[in-house]
Amino acid sequence: MTKSLKRVKRATQSDVAALAGVSTAVVSAVISSKPGKTIRVGKDAEKRVREAMETLGYAPNVVAQSLAGGKRNIIGVFTYEAIFPSDSENFFYPFLLGIERGAMQLGQDLLLFTSSSFERGPRSIFPNGASRMGVADGAILLGEEPDKRELKQLHDTGFPFVTIGRRDMPDADLSWVAADYTAAVSDVVDRCARYGHRKLKFVGAPQVREQNMDREAGFLQKQGSSLTLAVERLPAEDIDADWLHKCLEDGNTVVLTETFKHAVALERQVAAQNGTIPGTISIVALAAPLNRSADVDRWTRISVPREEMGELAVRNLISRIRTPDQGPLKATLPCGFVPGTTLRKI
Amino acid sequence: MTKSLKRVKRATQSDVAALAGVSTAVVSAVISSKPGKTIRVGKDAEKRVREAMETLGYAPNVVAQSLAGGKRNIIGVFTYEAIFPSDSENFFYPFLLGIERGAMQLGQDLLLFTSSSFERGPRSIFPNGASRMGVADGAILLGEEPDKRELKQLHDTGFPFVTIGRRDMPDADLSWVAADYTAAVSDVVDRCARYGHRKLKFVGAPQVREQNMDREAGFLQKQGSSLTLAVERLPAEDIDADWLHKCLEDGNTVVLTETFKHAVALERQVAAQNGTIPGTISIVALAAPLNRSADVDRWTRISVPREEMGELAVRNLISRIRTPDQGPLKATLPCGFVPGTTLRKI
DNA sequence: CTGAAAGCGCTTACAG
DNA sequence: CTGAAAGCGCTTACAG
Numbered sequence: 001m002t003k004s005l006k007r008v009k010r011a012t013q014s015d016v017a018a019l020a021g022v023s024t025a026v027v028s029a030v031i032s033s034k035p036g037k038t039i040r041v042g043k044d045a046e047k048r049v050r051e052a053m054e055t056l057g058y059a060p061n062v063v064a065q066s067l068a069g070g071k072r073n074i075i076g077v078f079t080y081e082a083i084f085p086s087d088s089e090n091f092f093y094p095f096l097l098g099i100e101r102g103a104m105q106l107g108q109d110l111l112l113f114t115s116s117s118f119e120r121g122p123r124s125i126f127p128n129g130a131s132r133m134g135v136a137d138g139a140i141l142l143g144e145e146p147d148k149r150e151l152k153q154l155h156d157t158g159f160p161f162v163t164i165g166r167r168d169m170p171d172a173d174l175s176w177v178a179a180d181y182t183a184a185v186s187d188v189v190d191r192c193a194r195y196g197h198r199k200l201k202f203v204g205a206p207q208v209r210e211q212n213m214d215r216e217a218g219f220l221q222k223q224g225s226s227l228t229l230a231v232e233r234l235p236a237e238d239i240d241a242d243w244l245h246k247c248l249e250d251g252n253t254v255v256l257t258e259t260f261k262h263a264v265a266l267e268r269q270v271a272a273q274n275g276t277i278p279g280t281i282s283i284v285a286l287a288a289p290l291n292r293s294a295d296v297d298r299w300t301r302i303s304v305p306r307e308e309m310g311e312l313a314v315r316n317l318i319s320r321i322r323t324p325d326q327g328p329l330k331a332t333l334p335c336g337f338v339p340g341t342t343l344r345k346i
Numbered sequence: 347m348t349k350s351l352k353r354v355k356r357a358t359q360s361d362v363a364a365l366a367g368v369s370t371a372v373v374s375a376v377i378s379s380k381p382g383k384t385i386r387v388g389k390d391a392e393k394r395v396r397e398a399m400e401t402l403g404y405a406p407n408v409v410a411q412s413l414a415g416g417k418r419n420i421i422g423v424f425t426y427e428a429i430f431p432s433d434s435e436n437f438f439y440p441f442l443l444g445i446e447r448g449a450m451q452l453g454q455d456l457l458l459f460t461s462s463s464f465e466r467g468p469r470s471i472f473p474n475g476a477s478r479m480g481v482a483d484g485a486i487l488l489g490e491e492p493d494k495r496e497l498k499q500l501h502d503t504g505f506p507f508v509t510i511g512r513r514d515m516p517d518a519d520l521s522w523v524a525a526d527y528t529a530a531v532s533d534v535v536d537r538c539a540r541y542g543h544r545k546l547k548f549v550g551a552p553q554v555r556e557q558n559m560d561r562e563a564g565f566l567q568k569q570g571s572s573l574t575l576a577v578e579r580l581p582a583e584d585i586d587a588d589w590l591h592k593c594l595e596d597g598n599t600v601v602l603t604e605t606f607k608h609a610v611a612l613e614r615q616v617a618a619q620n621g622t623i624p625g626t627i628s629i630v631a632l633a634a635p636l637n638r639s640a641d642v643d644r645w646t647r648i649s650v651p652r653e654e655m656g657e658l659a660v661r662n663l664i665s666r667i668r669t670p671d672q673g674p675l676k677a678t679l680p681c682g683f684v685p686g687t688t689l690r691k692i
Numbered sequence: 693c694t695g696a697a698a699g700c701g702c703t704t705a706c707a708g
Numbered sequence: 709c710t711g712a713a714a715g716c717g718c719t720t721a722c723a724g
Binding site: 358359361370371373374377378406407408409410411412413414415 | 720
Binding site: 002014024025027028029032060061062064065066067068069248345 | 700701702703704
């Protein structure tokens with residue numbers, strides 16, 4: 001029907017103003033009636049403006065509003081990894097679900113920075129990401145950042161953002177939403193104790209980030225009671241026959257594994273020695289597996305409230321955007337304990 | 347450390363221009379070097395500009411670029427239903443996965459219109475959605491729209507968009523990416539015939555949309571050969587004992603169900619009569635289930651290339667954005683046939 | 693090869 | 709209660 005689809009010119013604020021017989025300032029006041037407005041519009045003028053908007057099918061140009069300093073109601077979501085990864089299928093899904101719910105409730109759109117995922121080299125929010133973020137009012141950062149200086153850098157621009165996962169830095173006070181690993185692991189220790197375990201071992205990854213510190217802290221928090229607690233950090237691959245032998249010899253009856261890889265590696269060793277979990281030794285997993293392809297359900301483990309974390313991240317981000325001077329927002333959400341079959345009473 | 351976090355003013359184009367001793371036009375030319383540029387910059391000036399950008403840590407303001415008529419590289423994704431629904435967990439996921447992949451490859455960010463999901467009444471892209479779309483260069487529309495006039499309306503604004511799923515309208519020629527249901531169902535009929543079936547029944551939903559028409563067309567396409575084909579449309583709830591009785595009495599040996607609900611309802615009836623699938627009668631499902639909680643795998647069925655559809659939607663949308671005058675893009679992607687256990691040879 | 697200027701569509705002090 | 713004007717940070721003809 002229409003041969004050449006040239007973009008029909010949308011009605012602008014001045015079109016409306018002209019039709020209503022007022023200035024653009026009045027139209028602007030009508031469409032965004034804030035409390036502390038410097039401009040107030042008469043009932044009569046407002047009516048005419050609204051009618052004009054109706055007739056013209058006027059809708060404000062968000063981009064222009066944005067440039068002129070108005071609000072965008074767009075929240076950026078930056079992931080260091082691919083947002084919808086096909087391999088570890090659903091790992092980010094719960095977070096996104098929560099983020100979407102929060103965004104929906106607060107009337108925010110979500111801008112996913114998918115473009116920057118394709119840059120060569122280690123994924124970075126600079127230089128492209130940061131500039132692209134300008135479209136959004138703030139951002140939620142997801143995934144493990146390759147470089148902490150970037151966070152510092154982004155923080156220094158004054159752009160509001162909230163990370164999912166605790167981020168601690170000496171020179172920048174960040175806002176984050178994290179799982180309360182400390183309390184959760186501490187609780188696991190209690191449960192083990194109640195089950196009769198006295199010698200517990202914590203096995204974690206060599207790389208110690210904030211969340212690893214939190215888990216370890218929760219573990220060691222119970223030190224000094226009637227329990228013997230030992231922490232060891234090594235790659236999951238290093239869990240071999242010797243290691244297992246030593247572990248049992250030391251009298252440990254339960255191992256808290258910081259990652260799922262460690263749990264799986266340990267079970268494999270036990271099986272190789274013709275042992276069983278929890279027959280030979282008990283295991284509690286202190287992390288959610290990256291992909292749920294594994295038979296997760298039978299593991300006694302900690303569950304991370306991912307959806308809630310996503311939702312809260314949105315709330316806190318909005319709060320930061322609306323009240324920039326309140327200082328960083330640090331929030332912690334309780335984990336769940338999922339009873340499986342890998343922890344037994346002794 | 348910093349007590350009040352006031353937004354640090356980012357370096358602007360004029361800052362760079364001033365430092366480099368050129369005009370902003372030159373800076374603009376440097377950062378966006380298009381082929382048919384009206385402005386060309388000397389090597390010397392360019393070098394100074396780049397240095398200045400470096401020193402100042404300059405990154406162009408996307409919003410301003412956008413207002414001034416530049417490109418945004420943002421693709422909107424509008425869903426009539428919640429984008430990450432928790433109940434029908436993964437239905438949109440594969441589409442989004444494909445969309446993300448396409449966006450990544452083409453250097454586009456993704457803007458999810460989550461805010462409009464919360465409006466009262468039937469979900470609508472107007473008035474809020476449409477205005478919000480202005481931030482994006484174009485949009486992908488996902489899900490079943492409640493009101494086709496909206497599509498017409500959006501189309502009339504000249505805003506480029508691509509729907510996932512065929513959309514046919516008398517007064518607007520739309521761009522879409524769809525599954526080739528016609529060919530797929532036609533193929534299913536062939537397979538049934540090869541398995542010895544002669545009387546086939548097609549059972550579909552009463553509401554006939556484009557995709558339903560396509561399936562039916564594919565079915566009836568094989569009319570006139572040695573097969574007896576019958577189409578019936580009724581709510582899945584109406585598949586009762588009488589219906590099943592009549593169906594068998596008519597000599598049908600296989601039923602092609604347009605929705606999963608129909609397939610499940612039919613199986614339930616058969617079971618109620620102490621029959622089995624495919625013992626009593628064969629079933630081929632002509633659609634993917636909305637949620638994959640069901641035991642999908644055993645069903646003989648058609649599979650929809652959702653990821654590919656999402657990816658192609660992005661490509662075609664970009665193509666439309668870059669070449670607005672080329673007319674609508676209609677694309678169809680082949681479905682897969684998944685052999686299950688509900689179709690048997692006779 | 694480069695600059696001055698208009699304009700994109702808004703918002704927001706500043707004056708009436 | 710309302711208008712005229714500046715400005716947000718860019719891009720793009722139009723002149724040199």
